[in-house]
Amino acid sequence: MRSKYEIFKIGIKDVAPHLLSVFPFGIIFGAIGIELGFSPLFTYATSLIIFGGASQIVFLQLLSGGASSLIAITSVGVINSRHFLYGAVLSEYLQKLSLIKKLLISYFIVDQGFAVSNQYFKKNPTEEFNHYHLIGSGIILWFIWQVSTIMGIYLGSIVPEELGLKFAIPLTFIAIIVNELRKFDHVLVMLVSGLAATFFYNAPFKTYIIISPLIGLFAAMVINKLKK
Amino acid sequence: MTWTSIFIAGILTYFTRMSMVTLIRKEMISDNLRKILNYVPSVVFPSIIFPGVLLDDFGAFVTISDPKIFGALTALVIGFFTRNVILTIVSGLSSYWIVIFVF
Numbered sequence: 501m502r503s504k505y506e507i508f509k510i511g512i513k514d515v516a517p518h519l520l521s522v523f524p525f526g527i528i529f530g531a532i533g534i535e536l537g538f539s540p541l542f543t544y545a546t547s548l549i550i551f552g553g554a555s556q557i558v559f560l561q562l563l564s565g566g567a568s569s570l571i572a573i574t575s576v577g578v579i580n581s582r583h584f585l586y587g588a589v590l591s592e593y594l595q596k597l598s599l600i601k602k603l604l605i606s607y608f609i610v611d612q613g614f615a616v617s618n619q620y621f622k623k624n625p626t627e628e629f630n631h632y633h634l635i636g637s638g639i640i641l642w643f644i645w646q647v648s649t650i651m652g653i654y655l656g657s658i659v660p661e662e663l664g665l666k667f668a669i670p671l672t673f674i675a676i677i678v679n680e681l682r683k684f685d686h687v688l689v690m691l692v693s694g695l696a697a698t699f700f701y702n703a704p705f706k707t708y709i710i711i712s713p714l715i716g717l718f719a720a721m722v723i724n725k726l727k728k
Numbered sequence: 729m730t731w732t733s734i735f736i737a738g739i740l741t742y743f744t745r746m747s748m749v750t751l752i753r754k755e756m757i758s759d760n761l762r763k764i765l766n767y768v769p770s771v772v773f774p775s776i777i778f779p780g781v782l783l784d785d786f787g788a789f790v791t792i793s794d795p796k797i798f799g800a801l802t803a804l805v806i807g808f809f810t811r812n813v814i815l816t817i818v819s820g821l822s823s824y825w826i827v828i829f830v831f
Contacts, residue, residue: 517813542730549738554776559737569733576737580744585768587748592762595754606746615769667796667824668817670780671803673773675816678807686770693771694778701779702787709775716771720764 504629511617511636517675518612521668522641523648525553527659528666530652532557536564540653547649551642552610554669555579558706574705581710586614593621594631605631608638615676685723692719799824 533543617634680686693716700708803820
């Protein structure tokens with residue numbers, strides 16, 4: 501049985517490679533906020549209060565483009581609705597915790613942390629303190645996101661735009677799912693959701709981000725029925 | 729007004745994070761549902777990857793010779809065979825840069 505601190509460190513170690521793309525993305529985000537004409541405090545506040553990379557960019561872009569607050573807020577809600585799915589998956593492993601601990605840990609549920617901690621939970625379902633993995637991965641992602649946002653705000657575009665570092669985000673997600681390519685049913689489900697997302701990309705309020713995973717889950721259901 | 733909207737957006741986002749964790753109990757998840765939930769990473773991440781690679785900033789298809797396509801394919805192949813996250817990201821980025829800056 502591993503100790504809390506050991507599992508916490510494994511969480512940090514497992515998510516560390518993904519900081520390679522989170523860090524430049526945070527700098528890019530901070531610089532974008534200032535470029536769009538928002539104050540440093542306002543730009544930073546989105547990282548602390550919303551804490552969801554892509555949704556923060558969309559939020560500031562919509563506001564600066566003259567969209568109403570309602571539209572900006574709705575878009576943030578839609579983009580971040582994928583956390584419902586993460587929460588549903590993680591709930592099983594966090595069930596034994598007290599409500600207050602669940603509420604605290606929930607703040608740190610983000611894409612990369614969810615992905616690596618979920619993999620750890622699946623491999624070690626009986627560890628008593630396995631939620632410390634999610635705390636470790638979540639806190640380091642949170643910390644790097646805050647620091648890199650502030651760097652982007654004050655140092656501006658030290659990351660030259662020609663480098664196209666936004667592309668690091670799809671790459672970090674490719675690294676997350678590439679192992680699932682060994683399973684044929686997962687490959688099918690990935691193709692269905694990925695193509696659906698491309699097809700629905702221009703749907704209002706960025707709804708493609710939740711429509712396509714749901715279409716993918718439906719495909720998974722059908723595949724599982726057919727397998728029986 | 730805009731400050732209020734940050735807080736509302738933040739509360740809404742926090743709600744998406746905490747609701748399922750606090751509401752769902754193990755008994756509510758059937759074996760079938762658990763099987764389907766297994767696919768969550770495989771449906772969410774491709775929904776971000778595909779448009780991120782195949783479409784440009786304006787939502788139009790990129791050409792087949794776009795550096796993003798070359799970078800993504802390289803990352804896929806390297807990631808599949810090495811199972812190493814750093815190598816996947818670094819190989820994807822460097823092959824992307826090679827296409828942009830060398831050719």
